[in-house]
Every structure is written in C-alpha cells, then in structure tokens.
Amino acid sequence: MSSGEYRVIRCVGGVVRDDSGRVLLIRRAHEPGSGLWSLPGGKVESGETDAEALSRELREETGLSATVGAFIGAVERPAPSGVFDIHDYACSVTGGELRAGDDATDVRWVDLATFTTMERSGQLVDELATTLQSWGQLPR
Structure with missing residues (x-):
C-alpha cells in the first residue's frame, strides 16, 4: 500500500444490556483509545460475518457469550x-462469566449516572456518548 492509499477497516461493536438496562463497557488496553472506556468489539477477520466477529470479540474481551441481534448504527473513526x-x-x-480479557483491562456494567460521570471526566472514547444518545441507546 502506498502512503496515499486510504484503507477502510471493517469493525463491529456490541451494545449489550443487562436486565436493569445498564450497558456493558470495556476499558481499552491498546490504541486507539488505550485506557478509555468503549463498547466491546473489534475488527472483522477475513471470512467472518459481522455476527461471528462480534460474538468472538465479546468472548475474548468480556468472557461472555451473546446472541447478536439487530443492527443499531454505524460510525467511522480515524485509523x-x-x-x-x-x-x-x-x-x-447467553452465558459466560464477566471478566476482562484480550484487549480489555477492565469490564463493567454502567448505568446512566455512572456513564454521565465517565463522560464528564473524559473517561470514554471520543464521541461514544454522543453516538449512543443519537441512537437512543444510552444506559438507564
């Protein structure tokens, strides 16, 4: 690839909620956003569907198994x-035990009050709060 080429890297993310409406967040272990909180997810590997990639990423980062449901939205971020x-x-x-793994240094369920505090103190990746709000997906 020459220095003038522009790559699009397909990624997936999961908006995972518990019965109380809290949202699952991971603290990123690596760039981009190292040390900041984000939705679990990552790159789609060659030959994977979005659902396969997201299921794999959720297991690797959070220890949880999950069913991937409806598409919520898409964003582009600099790479x-x-x-x-x-x-x-x-x-x-659908199962598993919550634990940080792979590309996550921590994982937790957050309610709206905690999420708002994290946003105000600069602990979230860029535009996460704005994006979730625009999609009607903020935690409860």
Missing part, C-alpha cells in the same frame, strides 16, 4: 492510514 468502519449491534448475553 492509521484510513478509517475504522464500525457497525454496532444489539446483543443479548
């Missing part, structure tokens, strides 16, 4: 020499 094209889906937990 080295290109853009991350992130497609987010509603997910329902």
Whole structure:
C-alpha cells in the first residue's frame, strides 16, 4: 500500500444490556483509545460475518457469550492510514462469566449516572456518548 492509499477497516461493536438496562463497557488496553472506556468489539477477520466477529470479540474481551441481534448504527473513526468502519449491534448475553480479557483491562456494567460521570471526566472514547444518545441507546 502506498502512503496515499486510504484503507477502510471493517469493525463491529456490541451494545449489550443487562436486565436493569445498564450497558456493558470495556476499558481499552491498546490504541486507539488505550485506557478509555468503549463498547466491546473489534475488527472483522477475513471470512467472518459481522455476527461471528462480534460474538468472538465479546468472548475474548468480556468472557461472555451473546446472541447478536439487530443492527443499531454505524460510525467511522480515524485509523492509521484510513478509517475504522464500525457497525454496532444489539446483543443479548447467553452465558459466560464477566471478566476482562484480550484487549480489555477492565469490564463493567454502567448505568446512566455512572456513564454521565465517565463522560464528564473524559473517561470514554471520543464521541461514544454522543453516538449512543443519537441512537437512543444510552444506559438507564
């Protein structure tokens, strides 16, 4: 790839809720956004569907198994020499034990009050709060 080429990197993210309406967040272990909180997810590997990639990423990052449901929305975020094209889906937990793993240093369920505090103190990845609000997907 020459320095002038623009790459689109397909990614997926999961909006996972518990019975109380809290949203599952992970603290990113690596760039982009190292140390910040985000939705679980990651890159779609060659030959994977979005659902397969998201199920794998959820297991790797959170220890949870989940059913991938409806498409919620898509965003683009800057990537080295290109853009991350992130497609987010509603997910329902079907099993597993919550634990941070792989690309996450921490994982937790957050309610709206905690999420708002995290946003105000700069703990969330860029535009997460704005995006979830525009999609009607903020935690309760």
